[in-house]
Amino acid sequence: MTDIINLTLTELVKKIKSKEISSTDITSNYIERSKSSKKLNTYIEETFDDALANSKKFDAKPDFQKKLPGIPIAVKDLYCTKNVKTTAGSKILENFVPSYESTVTQNLWNSGAILLGKLNCDEFAMGSSNETSHFGNVLSPIDNNLVPGGSSGGSASALAAKLTPATIGTDTGGSIRQPASFTGTVGLKPTYGSCSRYGIVAFASSLDQAGPMTRDVKDCALLLEVISSFDNKDSTSIDFKRPNYFSDLNKNIKGKKIGIPKEYRVEGMPAEIEKLWENGKEYLKNCGAEIIDISLPHTRYALPTYYIVAPAEASSNLARYDGVKYGFRVEGENLIDMYEKTRSQGFGDEVKRRIMIGTYVLSSGYYDAYYLKAQKVRKLIKNDFDEAFNKVDAILTPSTPSSAFKVGEKMDDPVSMYLNDIFTVPVNLAGLPGISIPAGLDENNYPLGLQLIGKPFDEQGILNIAYSMEEKINFKLNTSDWWIK
Amino acid sequence: MKQDQYLIEKNGNNYEVVIGLEVHAQVLSNSKLFSNSATKFGSEPNTQVSLVDAAFPGMLPVINEFCVRQAVKTGIGLKAKINKKSIFDRKNYFYADLPQGYQISQYKDPIVGEGSIVLDLPSGPKTIGIERLHLEQDAGKSIHDIDPSSTLVDLNRSGVALMEIVSKPDLRSPEEVNLYIKKLRSIMRYLGTCDGNMQEGSLRADVNVSVRKLGSDKFGTRCEIKNVNSIKFMQMAIEYEANRQVELLEEGGIIDQETRLFDTKKNQTRSMRSKEDAHDYRYFPDPDLLPLEFDDQFIEDIKREIPELPDQKKDRFIEKFKLSPYEATILVSDLETSKYFEKVIKNSDVKLSANWITGELFALLNEKNIEIDQSPISPENLSKLINLISDGTISGKIAKTLFVEMSNGDKDPKKIVEEKGLKQQSDPKELERIIDKVILDNPDNVQKYKSGKDKLFGFFVGQVMKASSGKANPKMVNDILKKKL
Numbered sequence: 001m002t003d004i005i006n007l008t009l010t011e012l013v014k015k016i017k018s019k020e021i022s023s024t025d026i027t028s029n030y031i032e033r034s035k036s037s038k039k040l041n042t043y044i045e046e047t048f049d050d051a052l053a054n055s056k057k058f059d060a061k062p063d064f065q066k067k068l069p070g071i072p073i074a075v076k077d078l079y080c081t082k083n084v085k086t087t088a089g090s091k092i093l094e095n096f097v098p099s100y101e102s103t104v105t106q107n108l109w110n111s112g113a114i115l116l117g118k119l120n121c122d123e124f125a126m127g128s129s130n131e132t133s134h135f136g137n138v139l140s141p142i143d144n145n146l147v148p149g150g151s152s153g154g155s156a157s158a159l160a161a162k163l164t165p166a167t168i169g170t171d172t173g174g175s176i177r178q179p180a181s182f183t184g185t186v187g188l189k190p191t192y193g194s195c196s197r198y199g200i201v202a203f204a205s206s207l208d209q210a211g212p213m214t215r216d217v218k219d220c221a222l223l224l225e226v227i228s229s230f231d232n233k234d235s236t237s238i239d240f241k242r243p244n245y246f247s248d249l250n251k252n253i254k255g256k257k258i259g260i261p262k263e264y265r266v267e268g269m270p271a272e273i274e275k276l277w278e279n280g281k282e283y284l285k286n287c288g289a290e291i292i293d294i295s296l297p298h299t300r301y302a303l304p305t306y307y308i309v310a311p312a313e314a315s316s317n318l319a320r321y322d323g324v325k326y327g328f329r330v331e332g333e334n335l336i337d338m339y340e341k342t343r344s345q346g347f348g349d350e351v352k353r354r355i356m357i358g359t360y361v362l363s364s365g366y367y368d369a370y371y372l373k374a375q376k377v378r379k380l381i382k383n384d385f386d387e388a389f390n391k392v393d394a395i396l397t398p399s400t401p402s403s404a405f406k407v408g409e410k411m412d413d414p415v416s417m418y419l420n421d422i423f424t425v426p427v428n429l430a431g432l433p434g435i436s437i438p439a440g441l442d443e444n445n446y447p448l449g450l451q452l453i454g455k456p457f458d459e460q461g462i463l464n465i466a467y468s469m470e471e472k473i474n475f476k477l478n479t480s481d482w483w484i485k
Numbered sequence: 486m487k488q489d490q491y492l493i494e495k496n497g498n499n500y501e502v503v504i505g506l507e508v509h510a511q512v513l514s515n516s517k518l519f520s521n522s523a524t525k526f527g528s529e530p531n532t533q534v535s536l537v538d539a540a541f542p543g544m545l546p547v548i549n550e551f552c553v554r555q556a557v558k559t560g561i562g563l564k565a566k567i568n569k570k571s572i573f574d575r576k577n578y579f580y581a582d583l584p585q586g587y588q589i590s591q592y593k594d595p596i597v598g599e600g601s602i603v604l605d606l607p608s609g610p611k612t613i614g615i616e617r618l619h620l621e622q623d624a625g626k627s628i629h630d631i632d633p634s635s636t637l638v639d640l641n642r643s644g645v646a647l648m649e650i651v652s653k654p655d656l657r658s659p660e661e662v663n664l665y666i667k668k669l670r671s672i673m674r675y676l677g678t679c680d681g682n683m684q685e686g687s688l689r690a691d692v693n694v695s696v697r698k699l700g701s702d703k704f705g706t707r708c709e710i711k712n713v714n715s716i717k718f719m720q721m722a723i724e725y726e727a728n729r730q731v732e733l734l735e736e737g738g739i740i741d742q743e744t745r746l747f748d749t750k751k752n753q754t755r756s757m758r759s760k761e762d763a764h765d766y767r768y769f770p771d772p773d774l775l776p777l778e779f780d781d782q783f784i785e786d787i788k789r790e791i792p793e794l795p796d797q798k799k800d801r802f803i804e805k806f807k808l809s810p811y812e813a814t815i816l817v818s819d820l821e822t823s824k825y826f827e828k829v830i831k832n833s834d835v836k837l838s839a840n841w842i843t844g845e846l847f848a849l850l851n852e853k854n855i856e857i858d859q860s861p862i863s864p865e866n867l868s869k870l871i872n873l874i875s876d877g878t879i880s881g882k883i884a885k886t887l888f889v890e891m892s893n894g895d896k897d898p899k900k901i902v903e904e905k906g907l908k909q910q911s912d913p914k915e916l917e918r919i920i921d922k923v924i925l926d927n928p929d930n931v932q933k934y935k936s937g938k939d940k941l942f943g944f945f946v947g948q949v950m951k952a953s954s955g956k957a958n959p960k961m962v963n964d965i966l967k968k969k970l
Contacts, residue, residue: 080543093542100536102543199543205772234545235774313772316575319586320540324638335581335636362577362767371769 004029009071009166009219016062016069023062023070023114026165027055030072030116034163039483040139042158044077045085045118054114066112067226067246074164076155077118078125079105079210080199084115088201089123089133089151092321092328092346102199103231104168104210111226116164120154123348124318125175125203127151128420131411132350139407140183141479142446146404149179149420155213156183160477166214166223170200172207173306174400174424177436180213181399181449184438184477186220186466187213189424191456192431193238196231202317204310205236207428215477217437217467221245224459243460251468254288258465259392263299264423266401273398273448276440280396280450283472289465292392296384301377302426307418308361308374309429314351315358321346353414382430389455394462397423399436399449423451433459437466438475447477491658492699493727495735499699502727503707504656504692506719508669510648510679511623511687512555518622518646519546519589526685530628530639538644540584545773548573552646553777555678556596556620557787559648562672562794563615565600567784571619573774577767582625582638590649592768595619596777602652602672603796604664605814613665614653623647642686648679654693654704659720666690666716667818671795675820689714694726696734705730706740710747710754722747726754798823806835815843821858828864833871841871845888861892870898878902879909882955911958913965916949919957920965923948934970945970 004026007015015021031048051072058070080086080098087093101109109115122132130138130153140148141161148157152169156179159167169176171189180187188211195210202208212223225246230239260281265274281291323329323342330345332338347355361370388395401422410417427434433456436449450469454462493500517524520537537544560567574592575585597618604611625643627636650669656662670681670688681688695707710726713719725747730740744763745754770776793801795817802813802823816839817823829838846867850857870887873879879887879902887898887907902908910916923945924931934941949962 080541086542088542096542098541098543100541197543198545201542202773233547235547236772312769316577316587316767316769319577319579320542320584322579322581322586324581325539325584326541339579359767362769364765364767367767367769 005033005162007165008215009068010222012071012165013067013069013222016071017064023055023058023072024052026070027051027072027114027116030164034074034116034158036484037161037163040141040157040161040163041136042119042138042154042161042163043074043117044087044089044120044135044154047084047115047117051114051116058112058114063112067222068108068111068113070112070114071165072114072116073108074116074119074155074158074167075105075108076121076152076167076169078121078170078201079168080201081105081115081118084118086118086201087135088125089121089135090321090347090351091134092342093201094134094328096327098199100199103196103229103233104200104227107227107229108168113226119158119167122151122153122175123351124201124314125151125170125172126314126350126354128174128178128417129405129407129410130154130157130179131407132348134348137407139483140404141483142183142404143444144482145407146446147182147407149182149404151175152179152187152213156180156185156187159183159185159213159215161479161483166212166219168210168223168227169213170203170208170210171424171428172203172209172310173428174421176211176213177399177424177434177449177451178420180436181438181451182404182447184447184475185213185215186217186435186437187211188220188224188435188459188463189427189433190224190228190459191238191433192428193236194228194242194433194457194459196229196234196237198231198233204313205317206313207306207310209428217463217470218246218249220435220466221249221463224463228459240457245460245463248460249467250464251287251471253284253465253468256289256394256461256465257292257392258284258289259292259294259388259395261294261296261299261388261395261397263296264397266422269398269401270442272440272442273401276448276450277396277398280439280469283469284396284465286472287468294388294392294395296381296388296426298377298380298384299426302381302429303418303422305374305377305381306421306425306429307357308370309378311354311358312362312371313358315355315362318347318351318355350414378429381426385426385430385432385453393455394458394465395453397451397453399423399451403442403444403446403448427451427453432456433462435462435466437470437473438477439469439473440475447475491660493696493731495731498735500696500727500731500734501699501701502657502723503654503695503697503704504662504723505654505707506652506656506662506665506693507691508650508652508666509689509691510559510650510669510673510681512552512620512646512648513677513679514549514552514555514646516549516551517644518549518552518620520644521549522644524645528641530637530641532641534640534643538584538640540586546589546771548774548777549646552620553596553779554787555646556618556648557784558676558791559650559673559678560597560600560618561784561788561791562676562678563597563600563602563618563650565615565618566598568594568596568598569779569781569784570594571596571777573620573771573777574768575771578764580624580627581636582627582640582643584625584640584643588622588624589771589774590621591619602665602668604661604668605810606661606664611661613655613661616651616653618648618650621647621649654695659723662692662719662723663716666719668795671818671820675792675794683715686714690719692719692722694723694730695740696727696730706742708740708742708754709744711744711757713747718747718749721752722754725752729754806830808835808839812839812843819857821856825857825860825864829868829871831868833868834875837871837874838868841867845885849888849892861895862888863895866891866895866898873898873902877909877911877958879907880955880957880959882950883907883909886955907956909958910953910956911961913961916953916957916961916965919949919952920962920969923952924969931970942966942970
């Protein structure tokens with residue numbers, strides 16, 4: 001059992017293809033470990049019986065041509081899965097069962113993967129610690145009482161605790177990269193338009209992207225190759241020639257120019273992060289890359305801009321949860337009363353906070369000062385990156401300004417919570433690809449991540465750089481299985 | 486003061502009425518604006534609803550290109566500026582029959598800009614400006630009168646494509662509104678972009694009304710009367726509203742800018758909400774949709790599909806068929822009427838055809854309350870009837886009898902003439918025989934006529950026609966009678 005759960009996704013695929021192990025072996029091992037890891041609270045919905053049945057079905061008639069042959073995978077509960085409860089971590093959807101499948105998860109199943117279950121996340125993906133979920137907070141396997149980050153916290157925790165060989169998250173402002181950084185795993189947010197948003201519960205439409213979360217860069221390339229596709233059901237999906245991220249993965253980054261943005265050296269950043277970043281530069285130089293100082297002058301406006309754009313879109317996207325058509329409803333005296341009761345009781349505090357902020361910034365009289373201005377600043381932030389990419393091939397930054405924090409530590413201080421995303425948010429605003437890879441440990445032995453930001457559609461470029469760095473960093477995730485009784 | 490000017494007089498002051506219309510015209514399309522659900526009218530409730538129309542989580546709108554073509558086509562028909570780039574915005578408000586919690590509409594950047602419509606007034610043509618045309622989704626329907634305790638929602642209409650066509654405040658009377666709606670409807674029916682069926686709600690309007698003292702060049706404060714669904718109600722609402730405003734002003738009051746409803750039972754408008762209570766729709770560009778962009782070629786291709794429109798057809802009818810402008814206007818006002826007319830005149834006299842269509846046929850259709858394309862008399866048979874008159878086979882009087890006969894089952898008039906022996910009596914010998922008998926039977930009147938009572942000539946004609954069961958050729962009767970008397 002230990003052997004199987006310790007294998008990477010790529011290794012599993014190889015062993016399945018060589019018939020060394022079966023899909024049933026893998027699936028039952030992951031189910032067993034998941035069952036004994038309830039303490040982490042990673043699953044909202046377990047589909048273990050179906051998973052096992054499907055793995056047997058696969059073994060009876062295996063198709064080794066598939067990219068993920070018989071591989072069990074648990075996914076973030078923001079993806080709509082046909083006939084499997086999909087909650088987005090919210091009470092308002094606590095009993096919602098879609099009759100349809102998201103494009104990204106459909107891509108997984110088409111590649112031979114098997115659904116293990118639905119993973120916990122912050123309510124409607126709004127949060128950076130997985131503490132806003134209606135289904136309770138998720139614990140990080142890194143240490144007792146530590147948050148796994150968010151909003152894809154259940155995904156990151158399940159991945160790091162080896163409850164799934166790989167997973168997919170969604171990233172609106174850092175929701176893949178920040179939890180990856182907190183849990184010592186790899187997380188990639190693709191270029192906006194790479195992965196279809198069809199069937200993903202929307203948070204902020206112009207920022208949301210699906211992405212892979214894996215144990216190493218190779219797995220990340222493989223999973224990206226599976227989930228990235230053009231989809232005419234999503235009007236913002238982009239039809240570009242997608243490389244074979246996995247087979248094209250290489251460590252030849254000699255002569256690549258890597259930018260170091262001075263604006264990311266924020267005030268109060270812990271010395272260990274500073275050190276991590278310095279180490280990163282050294283690794284890159286050792287790989288033959290060239291380090292170039294760059295400036296992204298509008299960086300400091302990114303977070304305020306994000307906290308106008310994202311809530312604005314969210315306030316409108318979440319209007320459909322009104323108790324009329326599906327989901328949770330509290331009866332009322334009349335329509336308005338029903339709305340008020342349903343939404344007051346159905347949404348949690350953080351979601352309400354963002355709906356209110358979003359409604360405010362779109363209101364007449366404030367629209368120009370907030371929403372319109374934020375759109376202009378967003379353009380400037382994008383221009384900063386465009387300019388930088390005239391000089392460099394990729395940009396290296398820390399993934400987060402700190403390592404993981406304790407459960408409850410920041411719940412009463414939303415601004416301090418929002419600051420977690422300071423390095424990841426600009427990437428979403430500019431629609432660029434970004435990857436976080438584990439790069440070291442802090443004094444508590446908590447993982448720390450480095451982020452590589454690429455040109456639009458250059459996922460291959462940052463994957464290659466990450467692949468080279470990964471070898472030099474040689475990060476080892478050591479968890480004690482403390483949560484297993 | 487012009488003769489046909491519509492004014493409201495109070496206390497010796499004359500007020501002019503200023504009207505602008507926002508017409509909502511349902512795009513003639515088999516599927517909805519952002520989904521592939523059907524749009525058939527009168528289907529069972531909630532049978533034409535997709536996951537997108539019902540706003541299920543993760544569902545995304547995808548523009549229906551056909552609806553875009555229809556809007557552009559209409560824009561061309563209104564001689565309007567076509568905007569090669571337009572933007573879809575979200576108009577946010579809560580209502581039970583608005584599943585998304587917002588309507589996708591176009592706000593600042595509509596697909597069609599300024600254009601015009603020419604009205605044929607008795608005093609001559611008048612051009613009414615078109616401000617804009619934009620595409621938007623229709624809402625569903627709330628049904629309050631089926632269940633005593635709940636409101637039911639039918640989403641069949643939810644997401645159906647509408648064109649909102651906004652006029653400039655150029656209309657000055659209920660009659661101009663009548664002509665404007667009819668002309669707009671006629672143009673769209675010619676184009677095949679809207680069936681204009683007001684009973685089915687394919688054409689509805691918000692009516693903006695204000696009044697001002699005659700000669701003033703400043704507009705008064707306007708009130709908007711929402712969602713009026715017949716021309717008659719529009720006219721009644723305008724008359725009521727204009728008089729209400731004049732009376733209020735004459736009493737020294739001021740008009741509040743507000744939204745009003747027209748109560749068709751009480752024939753009055755009443756306040757729905759004031760400007761202060763106006764919804765804040767929090768419009769912002771829909772992040773699920775890219776700006777709508779097309780090139781000149783797209784517009785040129787559509788231009789080639791534009792058929793002859795009412796104004797051109799009218800000019801052609803006047804020039805080619807020597808019709809009066811009045812006759813031509815009537816015959817082109819409805820596409821089907823013009824088609825019917827052109828079929829009849831293929832083999833028949835133009836003047837007679839115009840008379841018979843606008844006279845007898847219109848009266849028949851009116852009486853039966855049907856449209857011309859449901860006419861019980863086909864254009865072919867009407868043409869035959871007219872030819873029977875032209876070649877002297879039957880008299881005009883017989884023709885009318887025959888017409889009534891034909892209206893019961895579209896019979897070939899030639900056959901009826903043969904079967905019923907309705908052929909005109911044009912045999913001089915037979916006519917002489919009848920006339921001789923009439924003269925012989927009425928010696929007194931013959932005496933009186935001969936002594937100068939010329940008017941009695943009609944009496945003799947009448948007697949001859951009676952004796953011939955109306956079949957006598959009137960011209961020949963005249964000639965022979967004159968000779969004999």
